[in-house]
Amino acid sequence: MRALDDILVLDLSRVLAGPFCTQMLADLGAKVIKVEKPGSGDDTRGWGPPFLADPETAEKGDAAYYLAANRGKHSVTIDLAKPEGQELIRALAAKADVLVENYKLGGLAKYGLDYASLKTINPRLVYCSITGFGQDGPYAPRAGYDFMIQAMGGMMSVTGEKDGLPGGGPQKAGIAIADLSTGLHAVIAVLAALNQRHRTGRGQYIDLGLLDVQVSMMSNQAMTYLVSGKAPGRAGNGHAAIVPYQAFATMDGHLIIAVGNDGQFAKLADELGHPEWAEDERFALNRTRVEHRDVLTPLIEAETRRYDSAQLLEALERRQIPCGPINTMDKVFADPQAKARGLDQEVPHARAGTIPTVASPLRLSDSPVLYDRGPPLLGEHTESVLTEMLGLDSAMLAALRDKGVV
Structure with a gap:
């Protein structure tokens, strides 16, 4: 048994923060249904190079970026802009335990797929919305991207060499730290809401903003300002409070x-x-x-x-x-400690046979992470999910395909 193998997650998120959250839930055993746009899917499928090459044709497959955050999921293509697509999502949401989405403010309300609409058909649903700035405040309608959030949330004011030195000036982190941290916080919030549901029988709404998370992640640097009234600056590779x-x-x-x-x-x-x-x-x-x-x-x-x-x-x-x-990175994976801990793993892939993946850091003694499900091809599970979960037959599926719904 895996820790979350009785949990069904409906993943309406794209790019990184939401998919990183749902990948962790999948690692813990949840069945994650990733809903993607027919024909194109998650934007990150095309965010390369590098791309995974088809072993037979050598044609470009999905980008490494997509493969990094979508392990263990079931890909279903549904066009949310079509009424029939919205009905399919409602039917899946009625059966889901968790829904994760990162549409702009009000983006799903126009389809009747917001929390207020879906909780009427599934009061037990835990609904997690991830946006740049949260659901309220003057910036709520704005799109939020990791780079700008690192800047606005103070990260770039303390990252990089000191001003006046060679290479000095603002510097972003080498990874999408705001997105990844928001994904981690989303997992924490979802698990907390599931535990609350265990006590009350009710789901709830989770409002996560990248800016909120980034400011929280400033931790001691933020408290340095709040306590002293003085904004900390960049210290290069040095530490503001520890030497050497x-x-x-x-x-x-x-x-x-x-x-x-x-x-x-x-x-x-x-x-x-x-x-x-x-x-x-x-x-x-x-x-x-x-x-x-x-x-x-x-x-x-x-x-x-x-x-x-x-x-x-x-x-x-x-x-x-x-x-x-x-x-x-080559030295990271060659390091004896990394090898002993198995930080690189192999997972199945429908086209390549197996592909490499970065191991989950979650080590649970009784319900360990298993590397038995790789990142899905676009729409790989559309037929199986809609047939098994919603009872659609081949004629119904063919009709939906003809209309471009799936």
């Missing part, structure tokens, strides 16, 4: 050194040949190291440059000083 905690140059690259307490700093100072640093009143305590980071950091880097990265890594690990290499 950054990348240091070596003979052949860089190494991360993340000293978390004064004892670790004393061991670092000793290993680098300067035990006197730990007795220096400027460096003995973290709070004074923060005040004198501009003095201490060059002193440390003058010593780290005397080592190659592997040599320094070995020396620091021997002293249990937190450190690590800066890996490219």
Whole structure:
């Protein structure tokens, strides 16, 4: 048994935040029906290169972007703009436990597929809406994209090298952190609502805004402002409140050194040949190291440059000083720890046989994630889902296809 194998999810989301949420629900065992537009489907199917190549024809298949967030789902093509398509969605929603959507404000209400409409036919439905700015406020009607949300939510004000230094200025994260964080929060909210339903028998509405999530994810940086009244700025690879905690140059690259307490700093100072640093009143305590980071950091880097990265890594690990290499993705998956944890997996694929996938980090002892369902082809399960769940026969399906509904 898997943790959510009695849960049916109707996925009306596209791109990343919503699909990332529903992929995690699928990993946990939920049956996820991904509803896509006939002919084109989720936009991310075309967001490449790279694309998955057909092993027989070498033609381009789905993009890696799509494959990253749609594992374990059933793809059904339905045109929501057609009345017959809306009826199919209502019939599926009547049977669903969860619905996830990321249409613009009011986008589904015009089809009668909003929460107010669907809860009348399924009061147990947990309905999760993901938008850029939530369901109210002056920005609610606006579209929200990860890049702009990182900027508006403060992320880019603290990410990147300091102003005035080479490469200084605002910088986005290398991944769609606002989208992915919103997907994670959506999973948390859905699971909480399902537990509440277990007690009350009623579903509920979940309103998630990317901006809200991004501001929440600012965490200690946001609290720094709220407590001090001063907006924190960019610190490059440094840490605003911990020193040394950054990348240091070596003979052949860089190494991360993340000293978390004064004892670790004393061991670092000793290993680098300067035990006197730990007795220096400027460096003995973290709070004074923060005040004198501009003095201490060059002193440390003058010593780290005397080592190659592997040599320094070995020396620091021997002293249990937190450190690590800066890996490219090929090195990530080649790392012994990544291999031991099975961070790359294979899943079935209708066209390619099997394809690689990034392992779920969720390790449940009694209901583990199984890698037995890959990302679906566009419309791969339309016939089976509509036949098994709604009782449509071949003639009904043919009529719907003729009208372009499915």
